[in-house]
Amino acid sequence: MPAISLSNSIFRSFRRISPNQALNSHFGLKFALKCMFKYMENHHSNNSKSDSRGALIVLEGLDRCGKTSQTSRLVSFLEGLGHSVESWRFPDRTTGVGQMISSYLSNESQLDDRAIHLLFSANRWEKRSLMEDKLRSGTTLIVDRYSYSGVAFSSAKGLDIEWCKAPEIGLLAPDVVVYLEISPEKAAERGGYGAERYEKLEFQKKVAQSYNMLFDASWKIVDATLPIEDIEKRIREIVLDCLITCQKGKSLSQLWSC
Numbered sequence: 327m328p329a330i331s332l333s334n335s336i337f338r339s340f341r342r343i344s345p346n347q348a349l350n351s352h353f354g355l356k357f358a359l360k361c362m363f364k365y366m367e368n369h370h371s372n373n374s375k376s377d378s379r380g381a382l383i384v385l386e387g388l389d390r391c392g393k394t395s396q397t398s399r400l401v402s403f404l405e406g407l408g409h410s411v412e413s414w415r416f417p418d419r420t421t422g423v424g425q426m427i428s429s430y431l432s433n434e435s436q437l438d439d440r441a442i443h444l445l446f447s448a449n450r451w452e453k454r455s456l457m458e459d460k461l462r463s464g465t466t467l468i469v470d471r472y473s474y475s476g477v478a479f480s481s482a483k484g485l486d487i488e489w490c491k492a493p494e495i496g497l498l499a500p501d502v503v504v505y506l507e508i509s510p511e512k513a514a515e516r517g518g519y520g521a522e523r524y525e526k527l528e529f530q531k532k533v534a535q536s537y538n539m540l541f542d543a544s545w546k547i548v549d550a551t552l553p554i555e556d557i558e559k560r561i562r563e564i565v566l567d568c569l570i571t572c573q574k575g576k577s578l579s580q581l582w583s584c
């Protein structure tokens with residue numbers, strides 16, 4: 327016990343002082359040790375508590391793959407079970423950076439490919455510490471698009487994939503990435519491609535190829551052409567498993583692992 331040997335050595339150093347001084351010192355020492363033990367106890371329990379946290383769940387896929395509706399279904403389901411859960415999405419168009427991205431996506435402004443890539447990344451960075459606070463306080467985040475969209479969409483333009491990953495390094499790594507898989511042709515058939523910059527079949531084909539290069543152990547592929555309830559069920563299974571693991575205690579890690 328390091329605390330006891332510490333106290334012994336402190337007592338030894340008090341041998342030559344007067345009884346009165348020793349008495350005062352003894353109580354002072356006892357108090358100090360009590361504080362130290364209390365600190366160690368708190369420190370230990372804080373550490374074990376801090377490993378229990380909410381899960382970071384990311385949904386990814388091509389435009390029109392159904393991420394947004396699955397995100398809201400999942401959030402309602404988890405809320406119904408009494409979990410603390412929030413729905414997030416990137417780009418977050420509510421921030422200053424997000425508004426620049428939004429105007430770029432709707433073709434109201436033009437930007438260099440690398441400049442817009444860095445803005446998308448900055449948009450994630452500006453939410454990073456809030457994200458960590460939420461997770462550590464036990465809130466699960468269901469995030470519609472994340473760094474993988476960043477890399478897939480920008481590298482589909484021809485930018486080097488490693489260059490695209492670089493600004494994402496240090497962001498929190500998701501506990502699970504649910505990839506809603508659909509062919510670009512099938513997604514285009516779903517209609518609803520709006521006026522936004524990337525909603526074009528040829529470009530989405532390239533995005534699909536880029537996504538293929540990003541798959542890692544945290545990815546779960548779900549067939550996005552299944553009936554909506556089947557997709558929902560599959561996602562629930564994946565997410566509940568992950569939630570339990572994070573509640574039991576799992577440390578947060580950072581991108582980019584692969």
Ligand code: DGP
Nearest residue numbers: 389416417446447471475476479480524
């Ligand atoms: P959404 O709000 O999910 O419809 O996304 C808007 C569009 O922006 C969509 O076509 C995907 C694309 N996108 C999302 N995140 C990024 C990113 O980080 N970088 C790039 N280049 N495109 C992204």
